[in-house]
Amino acid sequence: MTALALRSLRKRAGAFTASFLALFLGATILMGFASMLDTASGTSGSAHETLVTMASVVGGWGLLLVVFAVTSTLTLSVRQRSAEMALLKSIGATPAQLTRMITGEAAGLAVVAALLAIGPAVLAGRGLLALLHDTGQVPADVSHAFGPIAVSMGVGITFVSAVGAALLTARRLARGRIADTLADTGTGRLTKKRIAFAGLFFAVAMSEVVVTVTVMKDEGSGAMATSGQADIFAALGLALLAPAIVRRVAAVLAGPLRRFGGAAGDLAVTGMLRRTNSMAAAVTPVILFTGIAVGTLYLQSTDNAAAAASGIAKTPEEKNIETLNFVVIGMVVLFTAIMLVNTLVAATAHRRREFGQTRLVGATPRQVMHTVAVESTVQTVIGVACGSVASLFTIVPFSLVRVDSPVPEGEVWTYVAVVALAAVLTGATVATATRRTLRTPAIEAVSA
Template identity: 25%
Template structure:
């Protein structure tokens, strides 16, 4: 039957084009997601600053938990590790110990710290002694020798610059310019003493360069430092590299799983429609004694041939798509530019395998009913297709809907974004799959209700109502991808909107200050504003993340003085007055996860992995708006990488903003704005970046779904050329037939919008209940109307083009 299948494909190219396109884009998505996943698992960031140093000694960037498991009497020790958000510093005295190791010729200590050029780029400051690591050499000028001198790389312009650091702004004279520049960082070099002062870490260094690369493990014993060579040097140079890799693993896995489910659903629908369009042909084969097994083998052979070609082409397209995604993620700041894609054989192979397996399964499932019809009934069934559901499909649909209900209940109890995010999309897809399986029944009921108004209109409406009623299975095939598109689009857009609205509401309700300072606020700038007459309180707010027993929590570090005048966290027990230097306030959700209450001890690993023992002094309700934990600023700020990356809330009733602006004249980079709410407890973890990445990634799924909508509608309309010709011969005009097609399409869109909206609303309500405690999702009316309009425009365009071509072909 394989030869027969090949012959069928040769003579029905147009009929199989829709299935080919569905498989092509499905394979492309799977391949692109696989490349992202593979890059996250095996990718490595190339070192830049440390490229000329064979061995780097730096801190262990992870917190650890040792677990002992007993298996068949044997004790297995597992060391679990998670990366921290900030840089782990090491003792400067370690350099002397390393220098005594046999074979070591040179040891170069290094300090790195954020140094923002006023009116210019953000840079990284170093001591000139560590220029040897890259190495940097002077193109002009000399090395810095005093506290007021600086050497800049060739990307910085000017003979005198103002540099902003946590120690405050200071003007420096440029005494030298380096010959080298680095692609992803701007470098400033100060004298050794000045660099140590600006770094604010007395007795500590960022890293130690060792020449040549020898075994220094004995010298590092007990220090907490680790040796890094080869590509591992990029990890310690670019701290965001590990987070980017973890993001790619999570994104590739989640997007790949979602894409695969959507692809299977689309491909099954496409093949089902393709086989429906061949009912007469298959019926003829059954009538001339073709067995059910032969029919299944023929259809399976067709699917195999199409999927092999589409899978191979889709894999190539997927590689290009992965490259495009990488470029977009780099531009968004979600991954470093020197993290190249890992292109191995497995993602393309997985794409081809997914296309083959998906198409073969889809073809066999779609052909199941047709191949089992008795020969004597085959032609009659093809002439008058039934909309009745088989028992197996009905039971499967009900079972899937039961699974969707279970997922919805589970989702309504998930209170963390990490846990709920993958379940949200899965819930929406499972609801859609259930409705797709029951689509003929749903389509019959909905078209019966909506067909009555159509029959009251002129010829086009009458014909549309009659066609919708007679061709239920075709209508169901069109409704399914439209429902998927609406459901997925609404869910993706409004999940982010629901979270944003909840975060914004808590931030607005909890912000009592009238003004906010930012985006960079040094302690000196905050003190300058405190001295302005009439200012009641200035609360410095530093966003960060911490680890508690390996789990990551968002946190804000605040100055306790006058806190009640600037923010209201919604304290439900305890008091923020006892925050002091060893207290911690915890949100209700975090307290539930940690099992703590007021008075409980809590060990927290700060941004640089420093463990601190704290006492819970308060539990508050506004965790979405202000973070999971609230820490004393004096405790957390010294352990942050960039202590300038903070804001300050100002309570100053009756004080003009101009007076505060005047106090900040000596502090460039700090501006005054009305306080309209906090930043939503982002925890310094790039919440807006993650949101943008999610939109880009899930936008691919929406685009694929939109393509499937156009594909399905074009297939369904193009196959009706014989029907349209017959209607023309019995007196229907071209205008009436196009009107009929438009009304049919609009009816299908309306049904799909109702179903898709219901699916997304149920999913979003469960999500909102779990994440915010209130089962009320936020839906932007303009965004919703945009989704509906996009569905209608795509559907009408696909139907209109295919309909005109069909009419022209039969003219």
């Protein structure tokens, strides 16, 4: 099965593109921030503290996002191979053999992606250090170091994340009956493990809220240390519950869409109810992007307003925190935006056969495009709504301790800009991927 896994990687390179990109970008981010620890080994005093903070705080947040994104992308990739799994089982492959094949593919992909990410990670690390030089937080004579800490963390975490995600999904598919595997459309049912992890993330988020409004009440900007992480954990919790949320929303919208949406609305409802897990995978990066971007932006604007009202100039430590916040925003915007595009392209390309069947029974390409547009709109609305809820875990407690109000300081256009960017990324990506998929003649798409 190991040989089969290697041949699969060589012959089906296009099918592994989405997973490879997630692993590559994840390894780049992990090693880029971890290199701050290598750099810190030759420093002392405030410079050492700043570098360690950058690696541990921002890198820690990045670690959560990277592991989650890698797991989500690989899980989607494996689920899309249900027909292949059923065929292999029908000719005698055992569950253990199938599991070894899929985990072997993931392991090989992770190693290649991590090694290729070393070069970009060095550049990313130098860019982070240059940012700290420009803001005066680290002396200009401190040079960037990229050593064993960065490499071991990047390769190790990427490898473990990939193999773990592949193992969990592969075992579920491999142990199912052939008929069940072929019919695996993802109806949105949540496993006990998924619910447990979602509950754990929400519990951590609530604990951060409680600590912020109690222990950190009189700490000023220091309250960012706890409130700034709450939206991340809340967003991850909601992302884990996304399949159930998508199914519930689709059920609620089924009547109106079928009544007023015509053929496209009916097709969209049918697709959303049958492909709940795939839709949830596309919703996940929208939740993360909206929740973390909105939460962090309003966190910083509220802190700036509180500092201006007090008339006291910001300390170097507070400027350090502000820099970290903007680094987080930049990292989140870039990584989640790429993951959003990556996931949507992979999910849409996999629907080539579905689109072909729909056209053969009478649907026009325009109706297919309208159907996908309806689905994309619903995905965006769900993702933005859930992300907005997640951002409240950061915004409300921090605003209470800084400006004595649950309403944050800042312009409403900040929120509008985040929502607009999420909508544009989702809509443009889905439309482009669908048009490209529809170029294939229906007969060829069905027989592929």
